[in-house]
Amino acid sequence: MSKHYSVGAIIIRSDRYLLIDRVKFPFGYACVAGHRNPDETDEEAVDREVIEETKLVVVRKKLVYTEVVPWNTCSKGINVHDWKVYECDATGDVLIDPGEAKSYGWYTREEIYNLNLEPVWKYFFEKLGILGRNF
Numbered sequence: 492m493s494k495h496y497s498v499g500a501i502i503i504r505s506d507r508y509l510l511i512d513r514v515k516f517p518f519g520y521a522c523v524a525g526h527r528n529p530d531e532t533d534e535e536a537v538d539r540e541v542i543e544e545t546k547l548v549v550v551r552k553k554l555v556y557t558e559v560v561p562w563n564t565c566s567k568g569i570n571v572h573d574w575k576v577y578e579c580d581a582t583g584d585v586l587i588d589p590g591e592a593k594s595y596g597w598y599t600r601e602e603i604y605n606l607n608l609e610p611v612w613k614y615f616f617e618k619l620g621i622l623g624r625n626f
């Protein structure tokens with residue numbers, strides 16, 4: 492079965508989470524994420540994706556979640572994604588890539604609860620206890 496390797500970056504400042512409103516399928520609000528290239532490690536992939544999509548520079552990261560998600564179809568038509576999700580501190584000012592996102596924002600957990608999230612990020616936030624009613 493064909494699968495892709497993906498990395499995600501949960502970037503937090505002052506209890507607010509950086510989310511982008513994706514212009515590409517799968518749509519919805521999401522953390523910075525992308526496919527790992529064959530020639531790079533997961534850590535290198537997350538650093539690269541954060542720079543490409545936001546111009547921020549990751550200064551610290553911690554792997555917080557990993558799962559092979561079988562229902563997570565991407566724009567290339569692959570359903571299975573082997574995810575590594577990192578919680579990251581990142582420096583700089585956000586400059587979004589218009590090819591990736593319509594907009595971005597720093598959202599509280601309560602605000603995230605009311606956003607239309609990309610399904611896999613809704614799932615990760617629930618798994619990580621970020622989305623809950625204990626605001």
Ligand SMILES: [Zn+2]
Binds near residue numbers: 566567
């Ligand atoms: Zn994919």
